[in-house]
Amino acid sequence: MHPRPLFIVGLLLSCTLAGVLTGCHATDSKNLPRISLGQLKPLVDLSARKPKALLLIDAREKADFEKGHLPGARNFDESFFSKTRDPRIEQFEIVVAYGDDADSSEAKGVVRKMVELDHSDARFFAGGLESWKRAKLPLETGPGQPLPEVSYGARQ
Numbered sequence: 358m359h360p361r362p363l364f365i366v367g368l369l370l371s372c373t374l375a376g377v378l379t380g381c382h383a384t385d386s387k388n389l390p391r392i393s394l395g396q397l398k399p400l401v402d403l404s405a406r407k408p409k410a411l412l413l414i415d416a417r418e419k420a421d422f423e424k425g426h427l428p429g430a431r432n433f434d435e436s437f438f439s440k441t442r443d444p445r446i447e448q449f450e451i452v453v454a455y456g457d458d459a460d461s462s463e464a465k466g467v468v469r470k471m472v473e474l475d476h477s478d479a480r481f482f483a484g485g486l487e488s489w490k491r492a493k494l495p496l497e498t499g500p501g502q503p504l505p506e507v508s509y510g511a512r513q
Contacts (some may be wrong), residue, residue, distance in 0.1 A: 389468050392453055392480040394488050400451065404429050407507075412449035415501070416463035419487075425490055425496040427455065432501050435466040442474050445504040455482035455489075466490050 369379035392400075404411040407430070413430040414420045422432040446452060452471060464481055471479035490496070 378446045388482045389465060390479060391483050394484045394492060396483055399452060405459055410449050410450050412446060412452040414454040414467055416454050416461065416467045423499055425498055426445045428497050429493055430501055431504065433483060434463055438474065439468045444507045452476060452479045453482050456484040458487040459483045461485050
């Protein structure tokens, strides 16, 4: 066999293995599940009446978060997530992470980590705070609320 095809096959295999080991093939930023402003706004409104309909994660720095964030948002980054699923997050129907704008590596990191943990309900709000403000939608200031504790009621 000619050495050139072996080189190409080896290169392809090593690239595939690198993708598998790093998890980047399944959670590449381009492939992250996304949500638009038009889809997010009704969920934010719904969560005011039904708090566990949406977990909105602001992945920005705490000081920036406290200056202004989407209504009901909570502030934590990808380091919040351990290697297992958090039952406090499981309570929510959908989880959306955002940052300043469409290039927010912090928000993408949160969604990427959630996808790696098999949260099929995680989405990246690509417009970020920037598009929310452009639409002149309301903001909240100050610290966010902690995640609600899980209540383990009697089984029925």
